[in-house]
Amino acid sequence: MNQASIHWADIYADKIIREKGEKDLYTCASGVTPSGTVHIGNFREVISVDLVVRALREKGKQVRFLYSWDEYDVFRKVPANMPNQEKLTEYLRRPITLVPDPYGKEKSYARHNEKQLEELLHLVGIDPEYIYQAARYRTSAYAAGIKRALERKDTIRTLLDEHRSSPLPEDWMPVSVFCTSCLRDTTEVTSWNGDWSISYKCSSCNNAETLDLRKTEAAKLPWRIDWPMRWALEKVDFEPAGKDHHSEGGSFDTSRKIVAQIYEAEAPVTFQYDFISIKGRGGKISSSSGEVISLGDVLEVYQPEVVRYLFAGTRPNTEFAISFDLDVLKIYEDYDKCERVYFGQEDVGEKKRIKEKRIYELSQVHRVPERMPFQIPVRHLCNLLQIHSGNITAVLDFLQVPEDQRERLSVRAECAWNWLQTYAPEDFRFTPRSEKSDPLKVNDTERKALNQLYQVVLEMNDPDEKDLAERLYGIITDCEMEPGDFFSLVYRVLIGKEKGPRLAGFILTLGRERVGGLLKKY
RNA sequence: GGGCCGCUAGCUCAGCAGGUAGAGCAACGCCCUUUUAAGGCGUGGGUCGAAGGUUCGAAUCCUUCGCGGCUCACCA
Numbered sequence: 091m092n093q094a095s096i097h098w099a100d101i102y103a104d105k106i107i108r109e110k111g112e113k114d115l116y117t118c119a120s121g122v123t124p125s126g127t128v129h130i131g132n133f134r135e136v137i138s139v140d141l142v143v144r145a146l147r148e149k150g151k152q153v154r155f156l157y158s159w160d161e162y163d164v165f166r167k168v169p170a171n172m173p174n175q176e177k178l179t180e181y182l183r184r185p186i187t188l189v190p191d192p193y194g195k196e197k198s199y200a201r202h203n204e205k206q207l208e209e210l211l212h213l214v215g216i217d218p219e220y221i222y223q224a225a226r227y228r229t230s231a232y233a234a235g236i237k238r239a240l241e242r243k244d245t246i247r248t249l250l251d252e253h254r255s256s257p258l259p260e261d262w263m264p265v266s267v268f269c270t271s272c273l274r275d276t277t278e279v280t281s282w283n284g285d286w287s288i289s290y291k292c293s294s295c296n297n298a299e300t301l302d303l304r305k306t307e308a309a310k311l312p313w314r315i316d317w318p319m320r321w322a323l324e325k326v327d328f329e330p331a332g333k334d335h336h337s338e339g340g341s342f343d344t345s346r347k348i349v350a351q352i353y354e355a356e357a358p359v360t361f362q363y364d365f366i367s368i369k370g371r372g373g374k375i376s377s378s379s380g381e382v383i384s385l386g387d388v389l390e391v392y393q394p395e396v397v398r399y400l401f402a403g404t405r406p407n408t409e410f411a412i413s414f415d416l417d418v419l420k421i422y423e424d425y426d427k428c429e430r431v432y433f434g435q436e437d438v439g440e441k442k443r444i445k446e447k448r449i450y451e452l453s454q455v456h457r458v459p460e461r462m463p464f465q466i467p468v469r470h471l472c473n474l475l476q477i478h479s480g481n482i483t484a485v486l487d488f489l490q491v492p493e494d495q496r497e498r499l500s501v502r503a504e505c506a507w508n509w510l511q512t513y514a515p516e517d518f519r520f521t522p523r524s525e526k527s528d529p530l531k532v533n534d535t536e537r538k539a540l541n542q543l544y545q546v547v548l549e550m551n552d553p554d555e556k557d558l559a560e561r562l563y564g565i566i567t568d569c570e571m572e573p574g575d576f577f578s579l580v581y582r583v584l585i586g587k588e589k590g591p592r593l594a595g596f597i598l599t600l601g602r603e604r605v606g607g608l609l610k611k612y
Numbered sequence: 613g614g615g616c617c618g619c620u621a622g623c624u625c626a627g628c629a630g631g632u633a634g635a636g637c638a639a640c641g642c643c644c645u646u647u648u649a650a651g652g653c654g655u656g657g658g659u660c661g662a663a664g665g666u667u668c669g670a671a672u673c674c675u676u677c678g679c680g681g682c683u684c685a686c687c688a
Contacts, residue, residue, distance in 0.1 A: 096629055101629090123688065125688085160688080163687095163688060164687085164688085166687075166688085253614090253684075253685055254685065254686090255685050255686085256686095312687085312688085313687075313688050314687095314688090316688095332683090333615090333616060333617080333682065333683055333684090334682090334683060334684075334688090335683095335684090335688095336615080336616070336683080336684090337614075337615045337616070337683050337684040337685085338614055338615045338616090338684075338685095339614070339615080339684055339685055340615080340683075340684050340685085341684090341688080343615090343684090362616070362617090364616085364617065364682080365682075365683095407616080407617070408617065408618075409617070409618080409681085409682080410625095416637095416650095417624090417636095419650085420636065420637090423636095424635095424636095442627095469650055470650095472650085473650080515649090517649055517650090518649075518650075555651080556643090556651095559646080559651095560644090560646090562646090562648095563645080563646060566646090567645080572647090573646075573647055573648070574647070574648070576648090577648040578648080580648090581648080589648065589649060590648075590649075590650095591648085591649070591650060592648060592649080592650070592651060593648060594648095594651090595650095595651070596648095596650095
């Protein structure tokens with residue numbers, strides 16, 4: 091880590107130390123409700139915390155990185171992208187941890203969503219300590235915190251009412267209950283005995299009973315109280331939040347007051363991160379609509395380092411778009427440039443160098459490579475992959491990639507191939523014609539041109555793109571063809587399309603064998 | 613109504629520990645007669661939303677205003 095770094099992650103690390111003082115252990119927290127596929131907007135929070143955690147650790151601090159799964163939240167709505175919609179609908183109003191996995195694999199709906207993300211986070215080098223809130227609540231781990239809220243319910247109500255449009259009722263209780271009979275949250279807490287005991291009545295099944303907070307698994311604090319209670323319990327020093335929480339009167343604001351006045355602790359250092367939009371794939375991110383873009387979707391197209399780069403290189407409090415269109419190529423080029431700057435292979439200004447280096451470090455899944463990795467521009471990679479019909483091993487062989495670099499590059503190649511298949515514009519795609527396919531019908535002039543080209547290709551032994559380009563124009567002149575006609579003729583013969591990559595370079599990349607094989611029939 | 617973010621070259625944006633305005637794309641030009649999607653080199657182009665203020669110096673800090681967007685005031 092460079093001491094002069096002004097990367098936002100380092101700035102927040104410093105701020106945490108400054109505001110919380112020197113501590114033996116700093117706790118950084120993040121979390122989300124797995125009420126559906128965890129989308130890339132939620133990922134922004136985890137990676138933001140991860141970057142700050144790394145910054146703190148690099149300053150020699152011990153850090154606990156918590157990731158809370160708020161799986162004791164209510165299942166409110168069936169997301170459009172889930173299978174078995176009707177079946178899931180039956181479980182609305184239950185805690186999501188008690189909704190069955192619609193895929194029938196995991197122990198619950200919540201677990202399915204959690205597992206999907208946990209596996210992917212590991213791939214991008216994020217390994218927090220997961221906390222499963224359902225387990226906490228259901229073992230009454232928060233009984234004391236709930237009792238505390240009940241004892242101070244009038245103060246809490248006053249605090250919450252400050253920003254509410256309609257005040258909470260006189261008999262409001264700062265606790266909710268999942269009916270032990272029908273498991274729904276359609277209950278009303280009717281009384282509290284001033285100690286550990288609360289009574290409730292369920293409006294769905296008419297069940298009514300009295301619970302002991304120390305033994306029940308049914309009681310839960312509402313979000314705005316749950317959050318500060320956990321801050322105090324877990325001694326959270328840092329936790330960012332999305333803009334939906336960060337407005338004045340939003341949940342961070344009220345939690346800040348509640349943690350101070352009720353739980354006698356200080357709110358964590360925080361910042362607001364903005365939302366993420368998607369370019370080239372349309373639709374707004376939302377876990378309840380069908381258009382969910384998950385970390386998995388992003389990893390289909392961006393290798394893990396580049397995913398990290400995307401977030402490490404962007405200030406968290408501004409909105410940015412993740413692109414699936416042609417920008418993908420540029421992002422990769424930017425990353426490669428950042429890498430060259432890090433390894434001193436490209437000159438930039440001092441200020442910029444410091445910044446790029448830090449971004450590069452934070453973009454690594456694990457450690458920074460010892461030597462400058464083998465680079466291959468994605469554009470070129472796309473062409474090679476198409477020439478080799480997506481055979482990654484063949485491409486890596488062709489490039490003579492060193493053994494220790496193959497794994498990393500094959501990840502990139504897979505991403506490039508996925509991008510080509512799913513997102514690349516039609517113009518960008520091609521499939522070389524098979525040598526076994528029937529020759530095209532051509533007229534005499536065209537035949538002459540193709541024959542000449544065949545000769546040129548056979549004779550070329552020291553491939554030089556510029557030289558070959560000149561010879562191509564030589565053929566055009568000799569055959570008195572229009573350049574456009576000549577080029578589209580050759581593209582038709584090679585890839586069955588009217589247009590294609592710049593011809594000279596493309597012929598060289600395809601190779602003499604391949605091109606010769608296709609030309610010799612004419 | 614409150615809070616937050618944005619307003620910089622034709623377009624998309626970077627720059628924001630204050631120190632002579634940047635990138636990519638587009639445009640234009642050149643790369644031995646070169647007009648092919650992805651090549652190379654180069655050029656032009658901006659009163660940095662507006663007005664004040666702090667400063668030797670502000671796109672960068674402060675204040676006010678305008679326009680656009682998001683968000684809270686239900687639940688999480």
